[in-house]
Amino acid sequence: MARAVSTSRKTFNTAIAGLLGFVMFFPVLWIVILSFKSEFDAIRSPLAILTSGWTLESYGAVQARSDYFKHFTNSVVISVGSTFLGLLIAVPAAWSMAFVPAKRTRGVLMWMLSTKMLPPVGVLVPIYLIFRDLGILDTNLGLVIVLMLMNLPIIIWMLYTYFREIPGEILEAARMDGASLRDEVLYVLTPMAVPGIASTVLLNIILAWNEAFWTLNLTAARAAPLTAFIASYSSPEGLFYAKLSAASVMAIAPILIMGWFSQKQLVRGLTFGAVK
Amino acid sequence: MATKASRSAARLMISPAVILLLGWMLIPLGMTLYFSFLRYNLIIPGNHPFVGWENYHWFVTDPSFNAAMINTLLLVGGVLLITVLGGIGFALLLDQPMWGQGVIRIMVIAPFFVMPTVSALVWKNMFMNPVNGFFGHIAHGLGLPPIDFFSQIPLLSIVLIVSWQWLPFATLILFTALQSLDQEQLEAAEMDGARFGSRFAFIVLPHLARAITVVILIQTIFLLSIFAEILVTTNGGPGTATTNLTYLIYVSSLLQYDVGMGSAGGVIAIILANIVAIFLMRMIGKNLDA
Incomplete structure (x- = not known):
């Protein structure tokens, strides 16, 4: 039985949670605001920033100065590519283990999971040298391979937990x-596994998009995805808050x-089924 | 019943994944182990003589190793403390009846989806910069001296940034776990006169224990590898004030080109991570049987 909750109590909860939620979200909101300001306004006091005029110039400037969409495309290629390559290998494996x-x-x-526990820095040197010798340093291909291997255990695990929820009798009936096997x-x-596959794809694109160890260490100018491109703003010249905000947004x-x-x-996905 | 044919088909289907992961694990791992016993620097040509434990010796006795170990411990411990306590608080709060719970939850979770380089740079410049940052302006408005975060409290600043990124993760997992708590049990306790404190200590906390352990273990695995946040904010400095083990290995390998030394550090990092991983694997393994 759900209990009746007094309106004042509910209002109080909403206010507290809303305030704390706003504090957590504020940095994201703040860069959205800054991205629509001029560089001159973006470094003024918060009150002056809020009351100053709005402009789209930073968005244009980011693209013009640094070929933003090349890096954006790299991010898309790397995250989508590694996820679908991983899926191609993981679906058969998860299928056979589940059924x-x-x-x-x-x-x-468990062994597959344990490969995920390997700290990337532990294999930084060999991967760097192998990639150098194969000539795939600073290429999208190289990053697709590395990120696919990094996320493969998660993909297999997620698919496995979804596949296990599909009743095996249906497959037996089909076999009868x-x-x-192909059919x-x-x-x-x-068709039954599509929702599970879709969520697996979504989570892995997110993880690959935000991955910032291999993308920073294995790319230079050519294949740099957004993580590495944004990092180049750490040594700024002149006014750049608005442009950094626009690029970040x-x-x-x-x-x-x-x-x-x-x-x-x-x-x-991130707890490997330990919390559902 | 699985037939013999389907069994061999199954083996065939699983083998690409097994072979790839086996290669991904064994080949680089073997190379790291091998390199760690060689004198091997990329900018010094010539052969790479076997030097035994020399790299390990130099890596461990370097003063920056001690600093890096302490920083790693403080970084992981500090972030865990903030995110677990904060996560429990947020999860309990979000579990209360309120309006617009979905929207509030989205706002709380958002930082998790911000890429590490963006969150580090945004915090460093737009918030923690003593002159132009948000906090600097607030301090100025109040007539207080602004804090120069990255020179006065560099490690704490990084702890705060990383905590902001990981608090959503802890919140989300603890909130999910909280929702499977039997509400009637709580109500019964309340009717029997149990106050909020004792309901929390004797019903809610034991229920969350497992989820809390999972949060701690998974976050530790990721937090041991914090890299981007340090690279774009402090480059490990001032001095070695924010150098963690991962960053120290990066410096030896890719900045000083010392393959042997970097590999020795890598082996140490692997051993450390494995100690945590063993506990995590045990937790997950238990769940697999259930």
Whole structure:
């Protein structure tokens, strides 16, 4: 039974939570505001900033000065590419572990998870040298490979937990009716698994988009995604608050929107099913 | 029943993933281990003689190693303290009846989706800059001397930035766990006269214990590898005030080109992370059986 809650109590809760939520969100809101100001206004006092005029000039300047959309495209290629390449490898693996479990399945799953626990810096030197020798330093291909391997355990785990919720009897029925393995995966499993696959894709694009160890260490000018491009603002020349804000807003907006849709999957994906 | 054919098909389907992950783990790991015993610097040509434990010796006895270990500990510990306590608070608050709960939750969670380089630079410039930053202007308005965050309290500044990024994660997970709490149990306790304090201590907290452990372990894994936030704000300085183990290894490997030394540091980082990972894996493994 839900209890009746007094209106004043509810108002009080809303006020406190709203205030704290606003404080958490404020930095994001603030850069959105700054991004529409001139460089001159952006470094003034908060009150002067709020009352000053609005302009779109920073958005234009970011693109004109630094070829913003090249970096944006790199981010898209790297995050989407690594996610779908990972999916291609993970779907069969998760399928077989969920529906044809063997004695070793549990061990294999745990081992896959353990590869995710490896600190990236522990393999920085070899990966850097291998990439240098293969000539894929500072290329999108190189980053797609690294981020795919980094997120593969998460992709497999998430798919596995979703696949396990699909009743196996349905697959058996399809098999009885003479469906081949290919038909089974294509026409029976895939439609039922699409929601799970979609959330897996969403979460992994977010993780890859925001990944900031390999993208910073393995790229220079050519393949730098937004994480590395924004980092170049750490050594500024002259006035740059408004431009940094504009570049930041464009870099985080797509992911903020995707993130809001995937709150629930985030918990499942990042705790490997330990909290649902 | 799985047939023999489907079993071998299953093995075939899982093998690409296993082979890739095995390669991803073993090849670089083996190389790191191997390099860590060589005198190998990229800017010094010639062969790379085997030098035994020399790299480890120099890495560990370097004064910046001690600083880096302490900084790593303070960084991980500080962020965990803030995010776990704050996360419990936020989760309890969001669980109360209110209007617009969905919107408020979105505002709380938003920082998690901001890429590390953006959040670090935004905090560094727009908020913590003593002259032009938000806090500087507030201090100025109040007639107080502004805090120069990155020279007066560099490590604490980074702890604050990273906590802002990770508080949403803790909140989200603890809030999810809180929602599976049996409300009737709470009501019964309330009717029996249990005050908020004791309801929290004897019902809510034990229920959250598992989720809290998961938050601590997963965050520790990620926090040990904090890198971008340090790179774009302080470059590990002033001095070694904000150099953590990850950053120290980066400096040896990619700035000083010392492959041997960087690899020795890498091995140490792997061992540290594994100690945490063992506990985490045990927790997750238990859940797999259930």
